[in-house]
Amino acid sequence: MESVIVSETNYMVSWDMLQKRCNKPRQLVQAYLKSLLEHAKIEKDTSANLRMLAEKAQMNVQALRVLKQPTEHWDAFLILLVTRKLDKDTRRAWDRTLEIEEIPKFEDLIKFILKQARGDDVEDEQDNSRPFNHMKSQKRGQSYVSRNNMSLCFLYNETHEILVCSVFIRMTPRERSDAARKAKLCLNCLQPWHNVQNCK
Numbered sequence: 002m003e004s005v006i007v008s009e010t011n012y013m014v015s016w017d018m019l020q021k022r023c024n025k026p027r028q029l030v031q032a033y034l035k036s037l038l039e040h041a042k043i044e045k046d047t048s049a050n051l052r053m054l055a056e057k058a059q060m061n062v063q064a065l066r067v068l069k070q071p072t073e074h075w076d077a078f079l080i081l082l083v084t085r086k087l088d089k090d091t092r093r094a095w096d097r098t099l100e101i102e103e104i105p106k107f108e109d110l111i112k113f114i115l116k117q118a119r120g121d122d123v124e125d126e127q128d129n130s131r132p133f134n135h136m137k138s139q140k141r142g143q144s145y146v147s148r149n150n151m152s153l154c155f156l157y158n159e160t161h162e163i164l165v166c167s168v169f170i171r172m173t174p175r176e177r178s179d180a181a182r183k184a185k186l187c188l189n190c191l192q193p194w195h196n197v198q199n200c201k
Contacts, residue, residue: 026068029064029068029170030065030068030070033061033064033065033068034061034065036057036061037057037058037061037062037079037082037083038082040054040057040058040086041086042085042086042087042088043086043087043088043091044088045088046087046088046090046091046117048118048119048120049118051091051114051115051117051118052114052115052118054083054086054087054114055111055114055115055118058079058083058111059111060167062075062079062107063167064166064167064170067167067170067171068170072107075107076104076105076106076107077104079107079110080105080107080110083107083110083114084110087114091114091117094117095110095113095114098113154166154169187199
C-alpha cells in the first residue's frame with residue numbers, strides 16, 4: 002500500500018474498486034450458503050473440530066442475517082445441515098438432549114456443540130496430568146495446527162475471513178476503504194502483503 006501514491010483521484014479509484022467488490026449481496030449470500038453446505042464432515046470429535054464447525058456456522062448465519070436474510074425462520078434447515086457435519090457420537094448425544102416433539106433452535110445446537118468442545122478441553126487437561134501419552138499429544142498437536150490454519154480477519158484478528166466479517170459488512174463503502182487502507186490490505190482482493198498493482 003505504501004507504494005501507491007496517495008491522492009484524491011487515487012483514493013476514489015480505490016474506493017470504487019472496493020465498493021464494486023463488496024456491494025454484491027446476491028454473491029455474498031451465495032458464498033455464505035456455500036460455506037455452510039461445503040464444510041467438511043467431522044471425523045473425530047476433537048475440541049478444535051467442534052469449535053471450528055460451531056463458529057463457522059454461527060459466523061455465516063450472522064453474515065446472512067446482516068444481509069437481511071430471514072435466518073430466524075431457518076432453524077430446522079440449519080440444524081439439519083449442521084448436524085450432518087457432526088461425527089456420529091456427537092450427533093447421537095445431541096439427539097438424546099431433545100424431547101420427542103421438540104423443535105429446537107439453531108442457537109441451542111451451537112451452544113450444545115460448544116459445550117461438547119469445552120468438555121473435550123477438560124479431558125485434554127486431565128490427560129496432561131497423567132503420564133505422557135504420545136497419541137494424545139499428537140492429537141492435540143493436530144488440533145492446534147488445524148485451529149491456527151483457519152483464515153483470519155485481518156481487521157480484527159478473528160477466525161473468519163474479512164468478507165464474512167459482520168462488522169466489515171455493516172460499514173459504508175467509504176468506511177470499508179478506510180479500514181482496508183489502515184490494515185494495509187490490497188483494495189482488489191482484501192488480502193495483505195501486496196497492493197492493487199501487484200494483485201494477481
